[in-house]
Amino acid sequence: MALRHAVLAALLDEELSGYQLAKAFDLGVANFWHALPQQLYTELAKLEKDGLVTGREVVQDTRPNKRLFKVTEAGLAELERFAATANKPSFIRDDLLVTVQAADHVDTDEVIAQLTERAAFADAKIELFGGLLRQMRGDRSEEEFLRHGERIGPYLTCLRGLAFEEGNRDWCHRSAAILRERRTAHAQR
Amino acid sequence: MALRHAVLAALLDEELSGYQLAKAFDLGVANFWHALPQQLYTELAKLEKDGLVTGREVVQDTRPNKRLFKVTEAGLAELERFAATANKPSFIRDDLLVTVQAADHVDTDEVIAQLTERAAFADAKIELFGGLLRQMRGDRSEEEFLRHGERIGPYLTCLRGLAFEEGNRDWCHRSAAILRERRTAHAQR
DNA sequence: CCATGATAGTCAATTAAGTGACTAATCGCT
């Protein structure tokens, strides 16, 4: 029951439409919560029904009209309640790890290919997060920003995302290197 | 559709009962895939129906009887197929990150408490994974084991789990420290 | 001027995941 809180947290900084929210969940927000557009539209409807967000119609002549949502007082209170109670440890579900777990029983070339692909994906994320961080802290140093910035939550989660992807990249490179070396060694026998 | 592959990957090394599998998914395996006992019993039944695993009844007199499952040839082929096609990037869903995202809008003490709790959890995991790694490599060095060990898949995934939890721990400590400092600075004004 | 892609969604249906309660045996402990 935490998608709703992820949506509330994402709407704290700016009013967003369902569509924009979906974009956000595809980029930075996906860093702390993953969700598909469908879920977001559904969840926004529920949140509005429960009075945790309010939507307002914005008429556009160049684009289709949209509804921008913002968090209400009740929504903030709900987030507060959530912060005080929630603590399910995060769980991982990763196809790549499943594949590597089975590495000794499946085609090594495939595993190496998957690892390489994931490393590239991680690199893209690392660049993305690096850019987001620079943007958030502006001309301040990280230390300075974290000390005195007025909105550091997104910065902290982005730092975690960055470290996570760096971890992914390093592990992918190392694992691929090991598998390559073993393949070579095996071929030489 | 990857829980089935996670189960197959987990059953590669040893025959397990549903109950044992559930234990495993609560410990090490949870490192690459999270699932509840319910799901595992259900999935095992499906896998058996589809001929990807076979179960055999083991009569115990000291304990209730159990059914041990092992992967069939068809199961191995299915894993092979999976390894060659799957590549959904792993997604994160973490209550704690949602909380930290909202850190500037909710009670700082609560956020710090959650971070501290998670750091302790990460420490426990780090110890657990460290032990598992030692056990897997035996008296060999890591390098030696990874070069010549005959079953390195679980070792590699465990390494990722270890690095992940170390990342968690470090990030939790740093974030908590930053929030504590800001709280103090704010109080002094 | 037509196709493609971005914006901004909705509806229906299925699958996966999670919750809660319940059975049954044995072991250790008090």
Next chain:
DNA sequence: AGCGATTAGTCACTTAATTGACTATCATGG
């Protein structure tokens, strides 16, 4: 002798997540 913990599950139910198809409008490139 009885209580709780551990082993080894099953059944019913609800909620969350995913898949796929569909409707519009407008802008841009060829």
